[in-house]
Amino acid sequence: MPRPHHSTRAETRWAVRIIPLFIVAILGVATYSVVARLCIDYLYNEKHQSGVVTAFLVLYFLFFLLMAAAYLRTFFTTQLNPGLVPLPPREQTEREAAEKLRKRRHKRNRDVEESAYTPPDPNPDSPGLEAFYSKDVFVCEVDGRPKWCSECQQWKPDRSHHSSDLGRCVRKMDHFCPWVGGMVSETSFNFFTQFCFYTGLFCAVNLAVGAYSFRQHQQDGDPTDGWALAVIVLACVFGTFTFGMALTSIRFIFLNTTNVDMLKRSNVVVLAVRIPLSTPPSIKYPVIVYPLRGPPHRPGSDGQPPSSQYGTVSARDQQAERKFAILRTKPRENPWNLGLRENWKSIMGDNIIEWLLPIRHSPCCNHESMESDYKLGPLISRLRKRYGAPELETPTRSGHAIELQDRTGRRASD
Ligand SMILES: [Zn+2]
Incomplete structure (x- = not known):
């Protein structure tokens, strides 16, 4: 059973505990006023409009169930699987020391940007590095x-x-949402969107019942009904909020972006794009060759392994090498934009059942592809052309497998 991941902030932890109770209370009030007071007591018992009441109740409970299912799925996903990047394997003592340092820093300074900066690990064999350069981008x-x-x-x-x-x-962090219990990220964005969408529709049904009852009272010359008025006001407030969230989320899905990406979209994205090992040096882009050797690599070098300086590179190591061109996008270019249809499918799933029901995680949660962590759009080919960086001549998976095996072999013999 996975351990729940709670916020490190006390106020957020309290909000996460209190808000679900608040939501239950609001839903209790909504059900009492819409179902019991307006539909049953007024429209059915007083007005005998059984057809209208049946339609309202079916829609009410349909969207109630869909909303509750999406909410529970989002809530438990943010608690149990918020898409955390696993920490690198470390020795027990090292891990405890790092954890202590992290907590101490967090306490001292809540703002990550301002806390003391620890430079990247200069070790060429740094743990976790291989997971990056074994991909193509x-x-x-x-x-x-x-x-x-x-x-x-x-x-x-x-x-x-x-x-x-x-x-x-x-x-693929999006935002921390105390309404759904935690971090909305790649594991929960589809469920979160469904939740907002169904809550919007649920509010629309509530608004329809409230407005219909209100009009009936007016037509009959009765005094204004307080319950109908309260339902209209609550449905408008929550409906506007959740429908707005749903529309924003749907827009982000079609653009394959997140709140965090939107904040940074005027920045350029720097990508390491694999090129053939035999590519001659170019003045248009710097290159880097993995596995790194010796001291940290300096940009702008020709990418040739510094064999004369740091010992001879064996033929087998050379075969396992992977060369990457360091290319920069223009501001607002999104390397992960696959086009509207593919963007939608990468987050919402392949079929309409997955689009409508919170049953499966997004396909983009799968990071097994050896090409990149997230599927890349046509921008990569355009970048290669823009910089004159050649395509890989043999994109065969078998060649790739040999390389990986080779490197593993080298490491085992180290
Ligand atoms: Zn971090």
Whole structure:
């Protein structure tokens, strides 16, 4: 059973505990006023409008169930599987020391950006590095090494960001939402969108019942009904909020972006894009060759292994080498934009059942592809052309397997 991941902030932990009770209370009031007071007592018993009441009740409970299912799925996903980047394997003592340091820093300074910066691990064999260069494209810094999280002291996978709420890096982090109990990220964004969408529709049904009853009272010359008025006001407030959230989320899905990406979209994205090992040096882009050797690599070098300086490189090691061009996008270019249809499918799933029901995690949660962490769009080919970086001539998986095996063999013999 996975352990729940709670926020490191006391006030957020309290909000996460109190808000579900608040939601239950609101739903209790809604059900009492809409079902008992307006539909049964007024429209059915007083007005004898059984057809209208049946239609209202079917819609009410349909969207209630869909909303509750999406809410529970989102809530438990944010608690049990918020998409945290696993910490690198460390010795027990080292891990405890790192954890202590992380907590101390977090206490001292809540703002990650301002806390003391720990430089990236200079070790060429740094744990976790291989997971990046065994793919064909990954997000990197200008020196060609992956991004580094100073707080977690580990390399950050593509599209992951450090959450100061959870004190950990989160994959495709979107935002921390106390309404659904925690971090909305790649594991829960589809469920969260369904929740907002169904809550919007649920509010629309409530509004319809409230407005219909209100009009009936007016037509009959009765005094204004307090319950109908309260339902209209509550449905408008919650409906506007959740429908707005649903529309924003749907827009983000079609654009394959997140709240965090939107904040940074004027920044360029630097990518390490694999090129053939035989590619001659170019003045248009720096390159980096993995596995790294000796001291940290400096950008702008020709990418040839510094064999004369740091010992001879064996023929087998050379075969296992992978060369990457360090390419920069323009501001607002999104390397993960696959087109509207594929963007939607990568988050909401392949078929309409998955789009409508909170049953499966997004396909983009699967990071097994050897091409990149997240499926890349046509921008990568355009970038290669823009910089004159050649395509890989043999994209065969068998060649790849030989390389990996080779490197593993080398490591085992180290
Ligand atoms: Zn982190």
